[in-house]
Amino acid sequence: MPRVIYAFALSFLTGVLLLTTFIGSSQAKDWEIYRLGGRDYVSDENVAKFYRFHGFTKEEKDRLFSHPALVMTWTIGSQAIYVNETKFNLSFPVIESGGRALLSTVDLAKLVDPVLRPSQIKKFISFNTIVIDAGHGGHDSGAKGIQGHEKDYALDTANRLKKALEAKGFKTVMTRSNDTFLTLGQRVDIANRTRNAIFVSLHYNASGSRTAQGIETYALAPQGTRSTNGGNPWNSLLSGNERDAENIALATAVHAHIINELSPIDRGIKRARFNVLRGINKPAILFEGGFITNPTESKLVHDPAHRQKIADSICNAVVNFKNAISSKR
Ligand SMILES: [Zn+2]
Numbered sequence: 255m256p257r258v259i260y261a262f263a264l265s266f267l268t269g270v271l272l273l274t275t276f277i278g279s280s281q282a283k284d285w286e287i288y289r290l291g292g293r294d295y296v297s298d299e300n301v302a303k304f305y306r307f308h309g310f311t312k313e314e315k316d317r318l319f320s321h322p323a324l325v326m327t328w329t330i331g332s333q334a335i336y337v338n339e340t341k342f343n344l345s346f347p348v349i350e351s352g353g354r355a356l357l358s359t360v361d362l363a364k365l366v367d368p369v370l371r372p373s374q375i376k377k378f379i380s381f382n383t384i385v386i387d388a389g390h391g392g393h394d395s396g397a398k399g400i401q402g403h404e405k406d407y408a409l410d411t412a413n414r415l416k417k418a419l420e421a422k423g424f425k426t427v428m429t430r431s432n433d434t435f436l437t438l439g440q441r442v443d444i445a446n447r448t449r450n451a452i453f454v455s456l457h458y459n460a461s462g463s464r465t466a467q468g469i470e471t472y473a474l475a476p477q478g479t480r481s482t483n484g485g486n487p488w489n490s491l492l493s494g495n496e497r498d499a500e501n502i503a504l505a506t507a508v509h510a511h512i513i514n515e516l517s518p519i520d521r522g523i524k525r526a527r528f529n530v531l532r533g534i535n536k537p538a539i540l541f542e543g544g545f546i547t548n549p550t551e552s553k554l555v556h557d558p559a560h561r562q563k564i565a566d567s568i569c570n571a572v573v574n575f576k577n578a579i580s581s582k583r
Pocket of ligand 1: 389396397404
């Protein structure tokens with residue numbers, strides 16, 4: 255996978271907004287659909303044309319779409335695509351047919367389009383409140399790290415995020431503000447009761463392998479898509495929710511900021527059907543801020559200054575996200 259080097263440090267969403275202004279109002283009839291193996295796809299050329307990328311180059315299995323402020327790369331056979339160096343995990347791999355690289359229409363509609371054109375998302379909520387969910391708590395420690403427990407790191411990060419957001423003029427609601435246990439249902443209820451809000455769940459990761467490390471951000475997997483980490487094939491029949499497009503746009507904003515500002519190992523934006531994301535009727539993401547079972551990352555996460563950086567970065571992302579979605583074409 256070629257990594258694109260930037261001469262200018264443009265923020266991800268700035269690039270997206272510039273691109274959005276170039277697109278104008280295009281229609282579904284602009285798409286030619288290819289049906290392969292029971293699934294619908296669109297071609298690389300069609301994507302390049304529809305989104306008015308200035309440059310489109312093919313290099314064996316790689317496809318590079320470029321615009322002065324935004325670059326997207328695909329690789330045939332791969333489920334990872336990159337937009338301005340941010341990694342996204344597709345529901346289905348890019349496939350090859352007749353020299354064309356084909357992207358599933360599910361990934362086009364549920365991932366690429368909301369990421370490239372956040373201001374086109376219909377019914378975007380306006381929000382002034384962030385429901386901050388510190389994962390786990392009480393008897394549920396979450397991941398047990400080398401130097402501490404996930405529940406404590408998550409709560410500390412949540413408190414820092416609350417302060418940062420309030421300093422920017424947002425209202426906040428904490429699902430928990432001390433070391434108590436809440437069911438996932440209780441967290442969902444708090445989110446759904448709160449008006450004009452988005453939901454951010456904070457976690458730290460664990461793995462049986464001490465080498466696992468990096469940051470990942472989850473959005474609910476829409477209907478017809480698979481969870482990134484597998485699971486039962488039937489789970490693709492489960493529905494997403496009415497916020498599918500906003501969920502991925504919010505995940506993009508947060509993940510891209512963290513990757514730009516903290517330069518961690520990038521595990522990408524992922525899809526899952528976590529119970530805490532499924533029932534929520536507003537834009538929601540679950541953020542995994544690093545592996546506390548990895549010697550290097552556990553040291554970082556244990557450092558309050560690092561948790562402050564994570565909180566500040568998420569706060570900046572929320573500000574940027576709000577600007578991006580409230581800008582009209
Ligand atoms: Zn957790």
